Amino acid sequence: MAQTTVGTQVFAPRSGGRTKFLIGGLLIIGAVIFLAATSLNSLGQYFYTVDEIMAKGEALIGKNLRASGAVIGDSITYDPKTLIISFIVANVSNDNADVEAAGGLAKVLHLAVTDPNATRLRVIYIGAKPDLLKDEAQAIVTGKLGADGVFYADELLLKCPTRYEEAPPVQAGN
Amino acid sequence: MVANLGFFALLLALGCALYAAVMAPLGAYRHRPAWLASAHQAALLTWPLVTLASLLLITLLVTNQFQVEYVYLVTSRAMPTYLKVTALWGGQAGSLLFWSWLMATFTGAALLRKWDRDRALMPVAIVVMMVTLGFFIGLVVFFENPFARLWTLPATATQDASTIISFLQPAGALALIPPDGNGLNPLLRHPGMIIHPPMLYTGFVSFVVPYAFAMAALVTRRTDDEWIRTTRRWTLVGWLFLSLGLILGGRWAYDVLGWGGYWGWDPVENAAFMPWLTATAFLHSVMIQEKRGMLKKWNMVLIILTYSLVIFGTFLTRSGVLSSVHAFAQSAIGPAFFIFIGLTFVASLLLLFRAWDHLGSDHHLDSLLSRESAFLLNNLLFMCIAATVFWGTVFPMLSELITNQTITVGPPWYNRVIGPQFAALVLLMGIAPMVAWRQASARQLGRLLWWPFAAALLVVVGLVIAGMRSWGALLGFGITAFVTLTTLLEFVRGTLARMKTTGENPLTALITLIARNRRRYGGYTIHLAVIIMTIGIIGSHFFQVETQGQLKPGEQLSLGRYVITYDGLAEFLTPDDRQVARATVSVYRDGVYVGQLHPRRDFYLASGEPMTIPGVRSTIEDDVYVLLVSWEPVAASGASFKIYVNPLINWIWSGGFLFILGTLIAAWPDASELRRRVTTTVAAAPGRAFSGD
Numbered sequence: 001m002a003q004t005t006v007g008t009q010v011f012a013p014r015s016g017g018r019t020k021f022l023i024g025g026l027l028i029i030g031a032v033i034f035l036a037a038t039s040l041n042s043l044g045q046y047f048y049t050v051d052e053i054m055a056k057g058e059a060l061i062g063k064n065l066r067a068s069g070a071v072i073g074d075s076i077t078y079d080p081k082t083l084i085i086s087f088i089v090a091n092v093s094n095d096n097a098d099v100e101a102a103g104g105l106a107k108v109l110h111l112a113v114t115d116p117n118a119t120r121l122r123v124i125y126i127g128a129k130p131d132l133l134k135d136e137a138q139a140i141v142t143g144k145l146g147a148d149g150v151f152y153a154d155e156l157l158l159k160c161p162t163r164y165e166e167a168p169p170v171q172a173g174n
Numbered sequence: 175m176v177a178n179l180g181f182f183a184l185l186l187a188l189g190c191a192l193y194a195a196v197m198a199p200l201g202a203y204r205h206r207p208a209w210l211a212s213a214h215q216a217a218l219l220t221w222p223l224v225t226l227a228s229l230l231l232i233t234l235l236v237t238n239q240f241q242v243e244y245v246y247l248v249t250s251r252a253m254p255t256y257l258k259v260t261a262l263w264g265g266q267a268g269s270l271l272f273w274s275w276l277m278a279t280f281t282g283a284a285l286l287r288k289w290d291r292d293r294a295l296m297p298v299a300i301v302v303m304m305v306t307l308g309f310f311i312g313l314v315v316f317f318e319n320p321f322a323r324l325w326t327l328p329a330t331a332t333q334d335a336s337t338i339i340s341f342l343q344p345a346g347a348l349a350l351i352p353p354d355g356n357g358l359n360p361l362l363r364h365p366g367m368i369i370h371p372p373m374l375y376t377g378f379v380s381f382v383v384p385y386a387f388a389m390a391a392l393v394t395r396r397t398d399d400e401w402i403r404t405t406r407r408w409t410l411v412g413w414l415f416l417s418l419g420l421i422l423g424g425r426w427a428y429d430v431l432g433w434g435g436y437w438g439w440d441p442v443e444n445a446a447f448m449p450w451l452t453a454t455a456f457l458h459s460v461m462i463q464e465k466r467g468m469l470k471k472w473n474m475v476l477i478i479l480t481y482s483l484v485i486f487g488t489f490l491t492r493s494g495v496l497s498s499v500h501a502f503a504q505s506a507i508g509p510a511f512f513i514f515i516g517l518t519f520v521a522s523l524l525l526l527f528r529a530w531d532h533l534g535s536d537h538h539l540d541s542l543l544s545r546e547s548a549f550l551l552n553n554l555l556f557m558c559i560a561a562t563v564f565w566g567t568v569f570p571m572l573s574e575l576i577t578n579q580t581i582t583v584g585p586p587w588y589n590r591v592i593g594p595q596f597a598a599l600v601l602l603m604g605i606a607p608m609v610a611w612r613q614a615s616a617r618q619l620g621r622l623l624w625w626p627f628a629a630a631l632l633v634v635v636g637l638v639i640a641g642m643r644s645w646g647a648l649l650g651f652g653i654t655a656f657v658t659l660t661t662l663l664e665f666v667r668g669t670l671a672r673m674k675t676t677g678e679n680p681l682t683a684l685i686t687l688i689a690r691n692r693r694r695y696g697g698y699t700i701h702l703a704v705i706i707m708t709i710g711i712i713g714s715h716f717f718q719v720e721t722q723g724q725l726k727p728g729e730q731l732s733l734g735r736y737v738i739t740y741d742g743l744a745e746f747l748t749p750d751d752r753q754v755a756r757a758t759v760s761v762y763r764d765g766v767y768v769g770q771l772h773p774r775r776d777f778y779l780a781s782g783e784p785m786t787i788p789g790v791r792s793t794i795e796d797d798v799y800v801l802l803v804s805w806e807p808v809a810a811s812g813a814s815f816k817i818y819v820n821p822l823i824n825w826i827w828s829g830g831f832l833f834i835l836g837t838l839i840a841a842w843p844d845a846s847e848l849r850r851r852v853t854t855t856v857a858a859a860p861g862r863a864f865s866g867d
Contacts, residue, residue, distance in 0.1 A: 018539070020414040021542070021547070021550070024542070025550075025554055027413075028551075028558065029553075030559065032558045032561075032562065032591070032595065035590070035594070036562060036565065036591045038523065039450055039587050039590045039591050040569075040581075040583065043583060043584070043586045043587040043590065044581045044582070044583055044587065045581065045582045045583070046579065046580075046581055047570075047579070047580035047582060054180070061271045066582060072323060080437055080812070080814070081724075083722065083723065083724070094580075114244040126818055127722055127803075127816075128724065128803035128804060128814035128815070129803070129804055129814060130804060131775075131784075131803075132784070132801060134538075136705060138373050142584075152767065160782075
């Protein structure tokens with residue numbers, strides 16, 4: 001290549017060159033860390049149980065939250081014209097070990113819905129009503145807590161415990 | 175019987191792997207070629223043994239042997255045979271066996287091909303490959319046995335009847351033979367999901383080969399470029415499969431998961447993306463080592479990182495750590511993985527430090543404006559992106575462990591942090607090939623780049639006039655326009671030069687140019703593919719629109735240039751036990767009827783799982799993506815739909831094809847390369863006889 005002849009002209013002293021590379025690299029890394037950290041503050045989502053949300057209350061208003069709970073079937077209302085869905089979730093543990101110890105997700109959800117003393121949280125979500133939204137489903141909602149104590153969800157994920165976890169295999173008829 | 179044989183084959187394979195891992199270094203150390211040859215044979219023997227075990231498991235799957243727990247979990251009588259075969263990788267234990275089989279295939283092929291050529295590197299390479307293979311077979315044998323069976327313990331006076339999962343028959347237990355199995359998870363029945371895991375796993379395991387040879391180079395202090403040259407094609411093939419796995423995974427998510435997107439920064443996706451990032455950095459930085467003898471230590475670091483991330487990726491997807499760190503503590507294979515990753519990572523670094531002085535650079539960096547610096551910047555950006563993805567993936571687990579407060583980061587975080595880094599990388603991709611080695615002159619570079627830059631500005635101005643206002647998209651399209659031109663310029667310059675010297679016509683000149691410099695122009699073809707995919711990413715990210723609503727038959731919903739009308743809905747039962755609701759909607763574009771779509775919901779009765787399949791009308795300009803969200807049993811009251819319009823999304827998939835083509839061009843052996851290899855083998859053979867080792 002023709003450019004190789006340019007090599008005779010010394011562009012920068014070697015030791016100084018190394019510092020330049022280091023400074024450049026550190027600047028880029030610093031910028032990435034800065035971007036990651038500031039974005040974490042504004043976009044990170046805090047995972048709380050219904051119990052924790054009710055206990056902390058106002059301190060959480062405005063933060064990005066993620067919460068999970070058991071859907072109480074009777075509380076579901078849906079307006080097909082405005083697409084406003086409203087329902088109440090009851091507290092369930094977000095610790096898998098506790099859930100397993102208590103007999104699996106389906107049982108925990110059932111107990112949460114039938115326990116009148118479980119803490120409850122109203123959720124409002126705008127969208128077409130998913131058919132998985134029913135009694136004793138697990139709802140995982142992402143959004144913000146309003147000053148009125150209602151959880152305004154931007155995202156609604158639903159899980160129904162599958163038969164897979166429920167029924168142990170049965171013997172073939174013989 | 176079949177299960178017993180399969181398990182026995184696995185035990186033998188484990189024995190062979192361990193024997194080879196012990197005998198290979200012993201033979202090298204004691205100068206006993208026969209021991210080394212024996213280790214080589216044992217290592218090769220793992221392949222037929224694991225193959226036998228896999229075939230036997232497939233036999234169990236295909237013949238409905240539901241007494242075997244794995245078969246019960248992933249198949250059912252209603253499933254067609256091909257799905258029963260692919261159920262081999264439909265669950266945990268089978269996936270690990272399949273992983274081991276691919277690993278045995280790759281190490282076997284590498285051992286056969288490299289045995290004569292790279293004998294000096296062989297002992298350590300055998301140790302590394304066999305320890306890795308042994309670890310995975312060990313996981314299958316001791317923790318996740320796909321041949322374990324179901325037993326029932328009859329009720330006694332003190333205890334209820336219970337089900338036991340065990341390979342051997344427990345005392346007093348009776349065989350439990352369920353009449354039918356659970357069936358494969360419906361999400362895994364899609365063609366994309368059938369080929370996606372094998373692609374990804376192949377990509378994962380093939381990186382073990384370059385890593386093994388790198389470690390061998392460190393131990394034997396043969397720290398020249400031999401290990402890089404000898405594994406270059408393995409690395410490229412591994413990288414190709416990993417790329418294919420990622421693209422297919424995206425396509426699968428788009429077709430099956432029903433949220434209108436293709437990439438959600440899900441930890442499982444990240445697990446495959448991280449080794450791809452470090453491997454891509456590696457593929458670039460080995461070029462400096464080959465050309466200039468620099469960055470030798472760094473390349474070692476990159477291959478070590480890639481290998482560790484491959485194992486880490488398998489760990490993330492297979493150990494249950496993702497659902498919760500507490501679940502991880504319960505699963506037996508999690509800690510085993512953790513220890514293995516830790517040990518291999520620390521051992522690799524120790525080897526690297528021991529050989530540190532042998533890895534000096536032949537040259538120094540001369541100038542900030544040089545091809546070398548451009549490669550350095552490329553590596554830095556890839557590493558920063560990989561670190562960002564890693565941080566986002568492990569942060570929820572770390573925060574849960576340390577503060578007991580889980581903080582997760584979603585796509586908005588990743589997009590905001592990685593978007594600018596990705597843009598910088600694409601821009602660099604357009605400039606770097608133009609920069610001269612050692613020291614480039616800014617003036618000359620300016621002369622080459624001013625007009626692509628001016629043309630890119632014109633594109634941006636044109637887009638603004640056309641009404642585009644999103645500055646992120648404008649910047650993105652500006653960069654892609656610039657990079658498209660500079661990359662095409664590389665092809666044009668080379669073709670023109672050939673036409674001048676040989677007098678060939680343009681097409682012949684272009685084809686011979688590519689054929690004679692496959693690595694270089696294969697690479698540029700991949701760059702072009704990346705640009706095309708970037709256009710798709712920008713279009714679908716910045717301009718996706720969605721709407722939803724409940725419609726009665728005959729009613730309509732509009733979105734952008736599209737209007738859909740709800741025509742009707744049919745519910746029926748399929749022979750393979752699915753309750754299907756299939757809606758029919760008509761699509762109008764700018765008021766013109768363009769066709770019907772059938773978004774549907776399949777409910778798998780056996781497993782009780784629903785699956786939402788979108789109706790998609792796909793063109794190069796945009797996709798209309800219609801989902802059936804819910805419906806009332808009485809069709810008159812209507813159904814709810816969600817509609818997305820995803821502009822330019824097809825560019826991602828078309829770019830994927832070009833990407834594969836470019837990688838194949840770069841990996842295809844040159845005629846000249848083959849000749850060179852023949853001469854070096856011939857030259858090396860007598861030398862070995864005299865060297866006395």
